[in-house]
Amino acid sequence: MKCKDATRLVSEGLDRQLxxxxxxxxxxxxxxxxxxxxxxxxxxxxxxxxxxxxxLPKDSG
Amino acid sequence: xxxxxxxxxxxxxxxxxxxALYRLRDEAAAxxxxxxTLLAALQAKEGFAAQSSVKTWLTGxxxxxxxxxxxxxxxxxxxLDERLDEDGSVSDFDSLFDKTGHWGSDxxxxxxxxxxxxxxxxxxxxxxxxxERMPKRTxxxxxxxxxxxxxIEEICQNLEITATNCSVLLYRARMSLRLCLEKNWFGQEAx
Numbered sequence: 254m255k256c257k258d259a260t261r262l263v264s265e266g267l268d269r270q271l272x273x274x275x276x277x278x279x280x281x282x283x284x285x286x287x288x289x290x291x292x293x294x295x296x297x298x299x300x301x302x303x304x305x306x307x308x309l310p311k312d313s314g
Numbered sequence: 315x316x317x318x319x320x321x322x323x324x325x326x327x328x329x330x331x332x333x334a335l336y337r338l339r340d341e342a343a344a345x346x347x348x349x350x351t352l353l354a355a356l357q358a359k360e361g362f363a364a365q366s367s368v369k370t371w372l373t374g375x376x377x378x379x380x381x382x383x384x385x386x387x388x389x390x391x392x393x394l395d396e397r398l399d400e401d402g403s404v405s406d407f408d409s410l411f412d413k414t415g416h417w418g419s420d421x422x423x424x425x426x427x428x429x430x431x432x433x434x435x436x437x438x439x440x441x442x443x444x445x446e447r448m449p450k451r452t453x454x455x456x457x458x459x460x461x462x463x464x465x466i467e468e469i470c471q472n473l474e475i476t477a478t479n480c481s482v483l484l485y486r487a488r489m490s491l492r493l494c495l496e497k498n499w500f501g502q503e504a505x
Contacts, residue, residue, distance in 0.1 A: 255411075255414065255415030255416060256411060256415060256416040256417045256421075257407075257408075257411045257415040257416075258415065260485075260489070261404070261485055264481070264484060264485040264488050264489075265481055265485075267484075268459065268466050268480075268481060268484060269466060269481075286417075287424075288416075288417040288421035288422050289417070289422075291422040291423065291424050291425070292422045292492070294425075295422060295425060295428070295492050295496075296488045296492060298425070298428045298429070299460065299488055299491055299492060299495075300460050301429070301432070302432060302441060303456065303457070303460035303461045304460065304461060304463075305432060306438065306441055306442070306445070306461065
């Protein structure tokens with residue numbers, strides 16, 4: 254699997270249940286690719302960040 | 315618990331307004347969304363299920379009003395860079411990958427303590443700058459999915475786009491936000 258395709262699958266995996274074949278190929282790729290592993294961690298972090306943003310300065314509660 | 319009356323509903327106005335402002339960042343649009351919410355709540359009191367709190371119930375209505383409002387705010391023609399290839403392929407980020415489709419020299423780096431960044435004001439300044447670089451519709455889809463937690467189907471329906479387009483816009487949003495944060499925050503930090 255190419256990194257370009259892996260990043261698409263990582264992204265789609267946040268929005269829908271990946272098919273078994275997709276999951277297997279993606280796992281195998283992540284196992285050998287530290288770039289895509291970091292990418293996967295980072296887009297999950299973006300989700301946590303987005304849940305808290307945007308914040309208005311005067312928003313206190 | 316009985317359905318709340320107008321007086322009780324009004325008590326939640328400030329909270330709802332804060333919530334709406336937080337999401338829309340447009341005072342007039344936020345006011346309008348809250349008015350619509352309270353009006354809808356008054357008209358649909360029987361829809362209030364006693365097991366949910368008034369606040370939860372109102373927030374639920376408001377979320378739907380916010381979609382309408384965001385749609386109105388974004389109702390300008392698609393920007394050039396938001397046009398989609400019919401087959402859903404994405405070429406905007408090709409420069410990040412080499413000829414074989416693997417990360418080039420500019421591949422993702424490991425971010426040190428990302429969650430600690432969430433507690434830093436400076437980080438949010440960078441985050442907002444990065445978020446503002448996204449084209450409007452891309453930003454809207456991203457916010458609906460990631461900030462408000464809507465499912466893809468709901469987003470497609472509301473914005474009248476296909477599931478493929480939706481997933482492409484989300485991919486672009488994630489790619490660009492990730493890259494921008496890495497360049498302007500996490501990359502700096504790792505000096």
